[in-house]
Amino acid sequence: MKKSMLSSKKRNSDLRLMISLSVLFFASGILFSGFILNKESETSVLQTHKVAQIGIVVKDIEKASAQFAELFGIEKPDCILAENPEDNPTRYAGELTEAGCKLAFINLENIQLELIEPLGKPSTWNDFLVEKGGGIHHLGFWVENMDDKMEKLKEMKINEVQRGGWTGGQYCYLETPAEMGIFIELLENFNK
Amino acid sequence: MKKSMLSSKKRNSDLRLMISLSVLFFASGILFSGFILNKESETSVLQTHKVAQIGIVVKDIEKASAQFAELFGIEKPDCILAENPEDNPTRYAGELTEAGCKLAFINLENIQLELIEPLGKPSTWNDFLVEKGGGIHHLGFWVENMDDKMEKLKEMKINEVQRGGWTGGQYCYLETPAEMGIFIELLENFNK
Numbered sequence: 001m002k003k004s005m006l007s008s009k010k011r012n013s014d015l016r017l018m019i020s021l022s023v024l025f026f027a028s029g030i031l032f033s034g035f036i037l038n039k040e041s042e043t044s045v046l047q048t049h050k051v052a053q054i055g056i057v058v059k060d061i062e063k064a065s066a067q068f069a070e071l072f073g074i075e076k077p078d079c080i081l082a083e084n085p086e087d088n089p090t091r092y093a094g095e096l097t098e099a100g101c102k103l104a105f106i107n108l109e110n111i112q113l114e115l116i117e118p119l120g121k122p123s124t125w126n127d128f129l130v131e132k133g134g135g136i137h138h139l140g141f142w143v144e145n146m147d148d149k150m151e152k153l154k155e156m157k158i159n160e161v162q163r164g165g166w167t168g169g170q171y172c173y174l175e176t177p178a179e180m181g182i183f184i185e186l187l188e189n190f191n192k
Numbered sequence: 193m194k195k196s197m198l199s200s201k202k203r204n205s206d207l208r209l210m211i212s213l214s215v216l217f218f219a220s221g222i223l224f225s226g227f228i229l230n231k232e233s234e235t236s237v238l239q240t241h242k243v244a245q246i247g248i249v250v251k252d253i254e255k256a257s258a259q260f261a262e263l264f265g266i267e268k269p270d271c272i273l274a275e276n277p278e279d280n281p282t283r284y285a286g287e288l289t290e291a292g293c294k295l296a297f298i299n300l301e302n303i304q305l306e307l308i309e310p311l312g313k314p315s316t317w318n319d320f321l322v323e324k325g326g327g328i329h330h331l332g333f334w335v336e337n338m339d340d341k342m343e344k345l346k347e348m349k350i351n352e353v354q355r356g357g358w359t360g361g362q363y364c365y366l367e368t369p370a371e372m373g374i375f376i377e378l379l380e381n382f383n384k
Contacts, residue, residue, distance in 0.1 A: 111243050
């Protein structure tokens with residue numbers, strides 16, 4: 001084998017190594033961004049420090065979603081009727097309820113806005129609309145083992161007000177003590 | 193110069209190149225993550241799709257901040273008295289006001305919670321506490337050229353309710369139309 005061929009082979013091998021390392025470090029950069037932000041959340045009862053959703057109760061979701069879309073310069077999102085699945089019916093204040101709502105989602109850079117129009121039956125959304133005139137209702141967090149989390153939250157006087165589900169998942173709204181004064185929502189996906 | 197020295201010099205040079213490229217690609221990875229998320233915000237009047245802050249009005253910021261800290265498993269944040277700077281005094285509903293507040297900030301993974309305890313004088317915070325009992329008051333966005341943004345927002349019937357500043361920056365709360373039903377806050381840093 002000629003020396004020049006060996007040298008060329010060496011260069012190709014170096015080049016492959018460099019490309020591999022570049023791809024590896026590029027991916028590491030992306031992962032590192034996420035890791036830095038995630039490492040502190042283990043101390044939280046929720047085991048997350050990421051607010052996934054901001055829930056906003058509105059009276060007329062068609063008008064509201066059009067105006068939010070205009071503000072953010074995006075297409076108006078679809079408004080969908082949220083089903084009340086038979087195998088996980090909605091409970092509000094400890095009672096079964098036929099509460100329904102219309103939903104529209106707006107995905108921003110770091111968070112999702114969830115617009116909610118209650119449809120009149122008893123629910124935390126309907127009470128919020130009647131009592132407060134609507135507005136920003138809750139902060140939502142994706143969790144695992146929702147019921148375990150709820151047990152721990154109960155010790156902090158953060159208690160269930162409404163729970164229900166959809167095909168493939170479940171949610172629960174909890175009321176924080178008066179000093180905190182907000183609702184939080186736990187969201188759990190069964191298909192993870 | 194001996195051949196082995198030349199070869200060693202070549203290896204060192206290759207190594208330096210590889211390290212430089214690795215650092216470059218690592219940094220590109222981090223920047224790329226940000227770019228992908230940012231590219232759609234140019235169509236927004238606000239020129240951002242990032243919700244920087246969720247403002248929560250509370251009655252007793254010491255108790256509230258302790259409870260939020262417990263929920264997230266973090267140290268209780270300091271509660272600070274927000275100054276009303278002489279060169280940019282607070283205006284509420286078109287009038288000068290001596291409104292002050294106490295603030296505490298909780299930095300989560302993707303967003304900052306801002307707890308606000310109003311101190312009694314006329315302000316959007318105080319009215320929100322009196323009328324709604326507190327809760328989630330606004331979504332805050334960092335912007336440039338705040339006054340230009342406000343002109344454009346006025347065309348969408350999103351109007352100033354309160355503005356003021358701090359050393360090095362200014363803020364404005366705006367009320368969205370009743371259909372949207374929330375306050376937004378524009379934040380501008382003069383020292384960028």
